[in-house]
Amino acid sequence: MRISYEWLSDFLDLSGVTPKDAADVLTRLGVEVESLTLVDLSQIVIGKVLEQKPHPKSRNPLWIHQVDVGGRVMQIIAGAPNAVPGTVVPVALPGTTVPNGKLVKDMNIAGEKASGMLASAAELMLGDDHSGILILDRGTPGEPLTSVIPSQAIMEAEITSNRPDCMGHLGVARELAAGLDRPLKRDFMPAFTGTADPPGRDLVKVAIDEPDLCRRYIGGVIKDVRVGPSPDWMQRRLRACGVRPINNIVDITNYVLLEYAQPLHAFDLNKLEGPEIHVRRARAKEKLLCLDGVERELTAEMLAIADANRPVAIAGVIGGADSAVTPESTDILLESANFNGSSVRQTARSLGLRTEASARFERALPPELALAGARRAAALIAELAGGQVHREWADVYPRPQEPVRVNLRPALIDEVLGTHVPLEDAESILKRLNFHVKVQGGGEWDVLPPVFRLDVSIPEDLVEEVGRIYGYDRVPPTLPGRRHDRWTPIGPSIDRRLDDAREVLAGAGYTETWNPALVSGRKLEDLRIAAHAMRVTNALSDDMDTLRTSLLPSLLGAVAVNRDHGRVDVRLYEIASAYLARVGGKSTQPEEPLRLAAVASAGTSADQGRKAFYGLKSVLDACTAALSAPASTYQRAAAQLYHPGRCAAVVIDGRQLGYLGELHPSVTTSAKVEGRMVAFEIDVEPLLAIARISRAQPLPRFPAVERDVAVVVEETVAAGAILAAIKESAGELLEHVGAFDEYRGTQVPDGHKSIAFTLTFRSPERTLTDAEVDRVMSEIKLGLEKRHRARFRE
């Protein structure tokens, strides 16, 4: 909300308090001032236009003015036509900088001399209006502009949703006065000024059909008003707060909204049929031409203000054009109501129309505020538009606001804050904020919050009131510490345990990524991994409408991004959850298995892909080893996303944790990734669950014996099968067996391959003899011959 410093000074003495000081005090007590714009008008002078004629040569329409700036006349050229002779205008002389930053210089425009500039409200930063020169209603030529318009300071403040009372200058001023400990000059409830007969409630019939959506409706009747422009000071304040002046009646309703935070609306009483007001739900297909010139179709969800026949306003959002106050209006109905916050929010949202009024109603205004706002507006209308305010308004208020009392044990203040606030300070603070404090016999305080503070209902709320005015800066920081007889032993978090895998991956050249969990559901469908996908019902866009069921598409997308930047060899991984809807419906919480997934470039040829596959196995094996989990076995498998001939199920301790393999060519192609990619994706929680603390083994005391053997088998025999057979035949003396070469060619029959293995033998008890090892090797070979019809190459 925009707050004018100059406006605040209506309500409290701000002498010695600069706008910056005021902004700091407000920020510290909870009205966060996000920016402060100072508008220095002291360089601008007042001028009187003596003569205006069109520029003879200029292609664009320009006007040449002779302006009296106090003792001398300057020739000033402007584009706007409204500075007619006789008007008083702000003039920026050559060499000055206008508040919006423009430096004014002597110029020559199409052969005509131009000195200085006539300024618009926008150029002076007095509002958003840049359609014409700002016309002043008074001022002496040559005097500084500040003689009629004070320099401005506008604060942009963020009002928290619990403080709708601070959505107006009076509420903010009250906070500031409490913070500065200065008296507030204005009472919350203005006096009622209506005296004219007959009673207002006899002139218009008001009925609330939906008491849940409208807690109060005040309809004030004011007759014989003269509609015209509002005074300069009011227009200026409205502009400063971003509101466009229209006429005195509309301006007064907006002014009171900006002052009291109570939205008001003025109807032309003579255009209301009846005249009657019905606060009712809109009927389906009812239409309203609104004040902004847009015709809107209403729904039964929306609350309407209707006369005897038709809607005349959308409650709390915007008024209708047909019943609006015009220059011809004489009698008005002043609406000051209290509408339900949620209902106004929904209506504003479904119309896509957030107004100053709806922004305030949304936050649940106190119904008592409606009366204060109505009285203030009536007084201003009487003063500035000369109306007759009728007595005894219609005020339908079926369920009046209940006063709230809060019992406070004052020691709670010190207990919660952690510092000592003298009781008299605390009491004084509450009183400054218009709370009523009565000290009870037992020392407890019976506190009555002001009617405009619906946010205060429990003792902690009062502690907050005291704390924020007392100043949280005065609370010394401490660390808690108490002797506990109970605790929970700490273990490393899952993520911290996974750091062991991160170290392995970093060493292997893999970089960690964090990718969005919301992805395109359509893409998951195309990849055929959407079976358990959870789709959000109110997505921002199609490409973020579904929770991912696999990390791999995100990682492939990340590869594509980096390929675009010229990276060929890309290795990435991610540790994050996948989301899988449970059987039995998508309205129960899904499984969120934590996954580790990695992708790596795998060249372009089939052989490069094969090697990359084995390379990635080493990476995964190193990760599981680093996590102290048992070694994985790999079983031929078929899985979505993977190459049908190059995919393995990763099995640890008899449990399948995921897959490793080359990605299917159609998957890489659809991700716009060229070449082959290898990848794995495994569930890490079961992996961590079976991790064991490494137990130290005694170091070997006797030397090892190594033997190599090249095994020739048919193509269909898998290396894993040979390894298993070797281990089975070798017995306990075999310490390790690894494969180191695969060969196909002239020395091997067609349809066969040769795989070379290195076997390491060792006994924990003695040095092995060649004869012993030869015996074991024979056993192994025999086993391989029998099992796999193997032959051996020397």
Add this chain to the structure above:
Amino acid sequence: MIDASALVSQALAAIGKAQSPADLDRIEIEYLGRKSGHVSRLLSNIGALPAAEKAALGKAANEAKRDIEDALATRRAELEAGRLADLAETEAIDITFPGPALGRGHIHVLTQVRRQIETVLESLGYQVELGPEVETEWFNFEALNITAGHPARENWDSFYFSPELLLRAHTSPVQIRAMQRIKEPPIYIITPGRCYRRDAPEATRLPYFSQVEGLAVDKGLTVGDMKGTLLYMIQSLYGSDRKVRVRPSYFPFTEPSFEFDVSCGICGGVGCKSCRHKGWLEVGGCGMVHPQVLRNGGIDPGQWNGYAWGFGIERMAMLKHDVDDIRLFYESDLRFLEQF
């Protein structure tokens, strides 16, 4: 036939002239070789000599062998010392030549920052608690005192799967779950994790982000304790010259509620371009846990009270590493990720 002493002088002369270990190896074989070395040959005819001469010759030969061995060892040591002394010239390399790229991978900057945060808070006894990202309406809103129709709800505009199920807008539901699980305070936990809000992506916010929230429930906790905890955390992460201020604010789940700011690291708090002349940078929200929220977690607010805070991991990383666009964290661009 030459005698032993002449042999020794001859050998010593040769040793003195030797310029390399290889020369010395040759000399050693020439004189001390087992079969054809000069010293061995000296003894070749010893069998024919009378006993007295036999002994004398044997002794002389042994002495000669020892003298030559000593001289060899000394010269070897001299040559080695010389070689070591000359290494600066003989084996100098161009140390400015760049080493080959290691090709190491990088741990994501958000992981690094989350780790730092966890480490600091674990040092105060806080434990990591995790919870589901797809949450129920009750845990995400109701339990936190954000009732249906609450005007503050628009601050947590959420993605829904059904009227009852949504992507959590903060990690606060984990606080409720933790209270319900642990049941009896003391409770000191932190809840790192991903969150979601329906905000269009821009430089300062994303519809997905990560938070760390903290919760302490104990007896007699104060706003001062909360301030101290935040100050300890911020100074541990950013340096002991940083200050923390708490500003009154509003959240339905805390009372009193605050925003907490950290003094600008560039200007030290006096105001500069980087902190938009405020001197302070907004980091997160905090407050004393609302009694109703404790009740919803199954904790008796008559006996216990608590404080809680929360902030975005991205925000902390942006402040620490001068990152000006939050989207960079989730774009997986190696040119960015490899900077950390």
